[in-house]
Amino acid sequence: MEKRFADDDVIKRLLHEAQTWAFVGLSDNPERTAYDQARLLQARGKRIIPVHPAAETVLGETGYSSLAEVPEKVDVFAVYRRSELAGESVDEAIAIGAGAVWLPLGVIDEAAAQRAADAGLDVVMDRCPGVEWALRRGL
Incomplete structure (x- = not known):
C-alpha cells in the first residue's frame, strides 16, 4: 500500500477537523466494527450518518439507504464493506463530493x-x- 493512503498529516486533520462522518455498512448491530467506530467518533463530538440499505436509525441518527440520499455535506465517508465491494462506495463518495474516504x-x-x-x-x-x-490522544 502506498504511504500516501496512510499519511499521518491527513489522518490527524480528518480526526481533528472533519465533523460529519457517513458510515456505509452501519447498522444497529453493536456486534459490528462499524457500530463501534461510529459510537467512538460520536462520543468525541462527531456527527455520524448511517448509510445502509436498511436505512435504520443508529445511535440516534437517521439512516439513509445510499450516500446520495444524505441531505447534508459529508466530510468523511467511512467504507465498512468488504474490499471487493468498497470501490462502488468510493465512487459514490466521489460523485457526491465528499471531502474524504x-x-x-x-x-x-x-x-x-x-x-x-x-x-x-x-x-x-x-x-x-x-x-x-x-495514537493521537492530544486531539
Whole structure:
C-alpha cells in the first residue's frame, strides 16, 4: 500500500477537523466494527450518518439507504464493506463530493483509492479510526 493512503498529516486533520462522518455498512448491530467506530467518533463530538440499505436509525441518527440520499455535506465517508465491494462506495463518495474516504483495517482497494485521490478527495486506507485516535490522544 502506498504511504500516501496512510499519511499521518491527513489522518490527524480528518480526526481533528472533519465533523460529519457517513458510515456505509452501519447498522444497529453493536456486534459490528462499524457500530463501534461510529459510537467512538460520536462520543468525541462527531456527527455520524448511517448509510445502509436498511436505512435504520443508529445511535440516534437517521439512516439513509445510499450516500446520495444524505441531505447534508459529508466530510468523511467511512467504507465498512468488504474490499471487493468498497470501490462502488468510493465512487459514490466521489460523485457526491465528499471531502474524504476512509477505508478501515483490512479494506483495501488500491484502484478505488487512486480514483478518489485523483478526484481530489483525501484518502485513508487500511487504518482504524479508533486506533489512530488513541495514537493521537492530544486531539
